Amino acid sequence: MPLTRLYPLTLLCISVILCMGADWRQFRGTHSNSVAADANLPVNWSADENVAWKSPLPGRAASSPIIVGKQVYVTRSGGVKQDRLYVLSFDTETGKQMWRREFWATGRTYTHPTSSVAAPTPASDGKRIVAFYSSNDLACLDLDGNLLWYRGLGLDFDKAGNDVGMSSSPVIADGVVIVQAENQGNSFATGISLEDGRPLWKTPRPAMANWASPIIVPGPSGKPAVILQSPGDLKAHDVQTGKELWNFTGGFGTITSATLSGELLLLNSGGMTALRIGLDITTPDVYWSQNRLSSNGASPVVHDGKVYVLSGSIAKCGDLQTGELLWQSRLEGRFWASPILAGGHLYYVNQEGLGQVLSIAEEGKIVAKNEMGEVVLGTPAVSGDALFIPTDKNLWRVSK
Amino acid sequence: MVRAFVATLLLSTYFLSSVGAESIQDLTKTIRAVEVNGQGHPAAIAAWKELSQAPADQLPVVLAGMDGANKLAVNWLRAAADTIAQRQIRAGQKLPIEGLEAFIADHDHHPRARRTAYELILLVDQTAKQRIIPQLLNDPSLELRRDAVADLLQKAAALQAKDEASAAFRKALSSARDLDQIDLATDKLREAGETVDLPVHFGFLMKWDLVGPFDNSEKKGFDVAYPPEKAVDLTASYDGKDGEVKWFQYATTNEYGVVDLNEVLDKHKGAIVYAHASYVADEARPIEIRLGCINGNKIWLNGKLLTQNHVYHASTSIDQYIAAGTLKAGVNHILIKVAQNEQTDSWAQRWQFQLRVCDQYGTAVLGSNR
Numbered sequence: 001m002p003l004t005r006l007y008p009l010t011l012l013c014i015s016v017i018l019c020m021g022a023d024w025r026q027f028r029g030t031h032s033n034s035v036a037a038d039a040n041l042p043v044n045w046s047a048d049e050n051v052a053w054k055s056p057l058p059g060r061a062a063s064s065p066i067i068v069g070k071q072v073y074v075t076r077s078g079g080v081k082q083d084r085l086y087v088l089s090f091d092t093e094t095g096k097q098m099w100r101r102e103f104w105a106t107g108r109t110y111t112h113p114t115s116s117v118a119a120p121t122p123a124s125d126g127k128r129i130v131a132f133y134s135s136n137d138l139a140c141l142d143l144d145g146n147l148l149w150y151r152g153l154g155l156d157f158d159k160a161g162n163d164v165g166m167s168s169s170p171v172i173a174d175g176v177v178i179v180q181a182e183n184q185g186n187s188f189a190t191g192i193s194l195e196d197g198r199p200l201w202k203t204p205r206p207a208m209a210n211w212a213s214p215i216i217v218p219g220p221s222g223k224p225a226v227i228l229q230s231p232g233d234l235k236a237h238d239v240q241t242g243k244e245l246w247n248f249t250g251g252f253g254t255i256t257s258a259t260l261s262g263e264l265l266l267l268n269s270g271g272m273t274a275l276r277i278g279l280d281i282t283t284p285d286v287y288w289s290q291n292r293l294s295s296n297g298a299s300p301v302v303h304d305g306k307v308y309v310l311s312g313s314i315a316k317c318g319d320l321q322t323g324e325l326l327w328q329s330r331l332e333g334r335f336w337a338s339p340i341l342a343g344g345h346l347y348y349v350n351q352e353g354l355g356q357v358l359s360i361a362e363e364g365k366i367v368a369k370n371e372m373g374e375v376v377l378g379t380p381a382v383s384g385d386a387l388f389i390p391t392d393k394n395l396w397r398v399s400k
Numbered sequence: 401m402v403r404a405f406v407a408t409l410l411l412s413t414y415f416l417s418s419v420g421a422e423s424i425q426d427l428t429k430t431i432r433a434v435e436v437n438g439q440g441h442p443a444a445i446a447a448w449k450e451l452s453q454a455p456a457d458q459l460p461v462v463l464a465g466m467d468g469a470n471k472l473a474v475n476w477l478r479a480a481a482d483t484i485a486q487r488q489i490r491a492g493q494k495l496p497i498e499g500l501e502a503f504i505a506d507h508d509h510h511p512r513a514r515r516t517a518y519e520l521i522l523l524v525d526q527t528a529k530q531r532i533i534p535q536l537l538n539d540p541s542l543e544l545r546r547d548a549v550a551d552l553l554q555k556a557a558a559l560q561a562k563d564e565a566s567a568a569f570r571k572a573l574s575s576a577r578d579l580d581q582i583d584l585a586t587d588k589l590r591e592a593g594e595t596v597d598l599p600v601h602f603g604f605l606m607k608w609d610l611v612g613p614f615d616n617s618e619k620k621g622f623d624v625a626y627p628p629e630k631a632v633d634l635t636a637s638y639d640g641k642d643g644e645v646k647w648f649q650y651a652t653t654n655e656y657g658v659v660d661l662n663e664v665l666d667k668h669k670g671a672i673v674y675a676h677a678s679y680v681a682d683e684a685r686p687i688e689i690r691l692g693c694i695n696g697n698k699i700w701l702n703g704k705l706l707t708q709n710h711v712y713h714a715s716t717s718i719d720q721y722i723a724a725g726t727l728k729a730g731v732n733h734i735l736i737k738v739a740q741n742e743q744t745d746s747w748a749q750r751w752q753f754q755l756r757v758c759d760q761y762g763t764a765v766l767g768s769n770r
Contacts, residue, residue, distance in 0.1 A: 080546060080580065081578075099486055100482070101482055101483075102478060102479075102482060102519075103478060104471065104474065104475060106471040110717060110720065111715075137475075141479075145483065145486075146452060146483060147448055147452075147476060147479035148445065149438070149441055149444070149445055150472060150475045150476055150479070151438060152436070152471060152472050155471070155472070156436045156437050163711075163714045163715040163717070163720065164714050164715050183711075184712065184714060185711055192438075193438075196438070196442060196445060197438045197441050198438045198441060199437055199438055
């Protein structure tokens with residue numbers, strides 16, 4: 001990969017990182033890669049060890065917390081019909097609830113009994129947060145909980161909904177929040193002005209169930225583009241206009257989301273496929289494809305020349321340049337949450353709340369098992385040296 | 401504490417001097433103008449910012465802004481009310497409990513505004529539950545009603561005298577509109593030897609005229625208007641997917657009105673069945689037709705298409721699809737189309753529906769020919 005092509009991407013990443021500090025602003029982190037390489041997290045924790053605080057949560061959720069500054073934001077849903085939507089803020093240091101906002105869903109609220117209307121993870125640009133739900137409700141608030149605007153996208157896109165539940169998380173770039181909602185009823189993706197909730201563009205999407213989240217990548221002239229993944233194709237759109245930049249046909253997973261590393265986009269397709277995309281590429285090309293690296297259980301994690309996936313309940317590591325399988329490690333249980341990479345370890349928390357910590361240096365050796373005793377569906381978040389884990393009952397801060 | 405009080409006082413004084421209750425009404429009116437596709441946002445954003453600074457004693461006026469509001473505006477106003485109340489509580493100041501309780505007592509207010517008033521009171525006074533909720537057993541706010549039913553179910557379970565307990569469970573069942581509470585009350589009554597007619601409680605239609613299968617290969621039949629869509633003639637026969645088909649009667653015995661088409665017609669893939677029910681109404685009135693169906697479906701009332709949902713095997717539940725309609729006095733015709741696709745997955749084999757007729761609160765509206 002020529003350095004000249006990597007340079008703009010690297011520069012973009014560095015400038016973004018400098019602005020964001022210890023924030024974890026969206027699903028799988030600010031860069032959608034589940035990596036907090038420098039975080040010094042505990043390897044062992046339990047109800048009475050390395051848990052700084054636990055704060056009770058209302059209702060239920062499969063969403064992940066996000067962190068902006070000194071606040072961690074969480075979405076939940078409640079009520080017998082799951083039509084009560086919550087956004088809560090907690091102080092990262094003390095766990096004290098700072099504020100709580102409530103809404104009523106304007107769209108469909110049926111889900112699989114395990115899941116929740118609060119399955120998509122909120123997102124932030126550092127000044128505002130957007131909370132999105134399976135009901136297609138979209139609330140924008142400032143960091144202090146003041147409502148900026150509220151949209152019911154199920155009213156704009158009649159019939160949009162999947163009664164098993166939807167989980168695609170929104171992404172933010174260049175003052176635009178992008179939402180992807182794919183289902184049999186009425187599939188769409190839309191770009192909405194973060195400033196005032198105005199629709200900037202919309203595009204129809206395949207009428208099939210899909211739970212994968214969009215991802216932001218650098219587009220032509222360094223402008224951000226959003227990649228929308230669906231079972232039959234992968235499309236890149238200009239964030240501001242929605243203009244289609246390229247369309248790559250193939251068979252892609254509908255559960256796990258893509259991860260960007262330099263010019264490589266890793267996603268579940270024929271096992272794991274690395275697509276080479278770039279600032280001036282009109283059509284991606286397949287860099288490698290490896291069926292032994294299927295990532296059907298969690299979105300891939302990429303760091304330091306390696307890609308880490310979850311195939312069922314087997315954690316696997318592959319070479320980022322070749323896709324060669326390097327090691328694998330069998331884990332316990334079933335997983336909803338994607339793993340986190342921090343400080344030389346991989347953190348996998350299964351549905352039963354068993355946190356399994358793998359050493360990367362020791363080729364996936366399980367170095368700790370931590371029983372939380374609570375159900376975990378949402379992917380944990382990291383800020384500084386703290387791991388924030390949402391359970392069916394509490395938000396945990398795990399730190400030394 | 402003193403500083404917080406002074407700050408709140410100054411804020412209230414400032415706000416009231418610049419915008420009083422009348423202005424709050426203007427602000428809520430602006431917010432009520434929000435519509436789909438972000439229409440009305442610029443004005444509503446400015447109005448919300450101002451409204452959220454209103455003093456807490458104006459909370460009933462803010463909540464009254466929900467009256468007549470659409471679903472979107474209700475959420476904007478809910479956020480304003482929460483913001484005002486939580487700021488007041490953080491400042492160590494009181495909420496206008498009396499005004500909020502009076503607001504709850506007024507059934508003319510929006511159910512969600514009344515629910516909000518109740519939840520704001522609970523933030524500072526947990527004893528309010530026993531003071532307010534037991535009176536709301538038949539409340540138009542289904543959330544308040546649910547709490548009242550839950551309260552009564554709990555009290556009924558604690559009663560020692562069997563007759564008293566049964567009477568209490570019967571009363572709870574009569575008010576219950578949520579499946580879990582209906583099932584709980586029913587179980588308790590049946591354990592006590594009482595009878596419960598669940599189809600009547602829900603308003604499920606149990607007797608159907610069925611015809612099919614018609615072709616739905618590649619899901620194309622969903623948009624084909626087969627003869628039953630043009631006119632219901634229960635004596636007619638048609639060319640079906642596998643030969644001639646005729647109408648036949650079927651009565652389900654499932655307590656939740658489920659008609660299992662795989663059982664009635666044998667298993668078919670890429671197939672469509674029509675189900676018709678005659679419904680005799682004593683008077684013309686608005687109703688809701690509520691369908692649970694894991695297959696593609698359409699509903700007609702007296703020849704008018706009320707809803708269509710081209711969705712297959714994405715779960716099902718009671719009241720999954722709700723369509724508003726108007727009954728005419730006399731005989732009404734309800735027709736549904738139930739479309740099965742060709743998926744071979746084990747989880748994609750069900751072909752069934754359940755349909756009930758009720759009012760906007762989920763209270764059964766029974767036909768006189770039932």
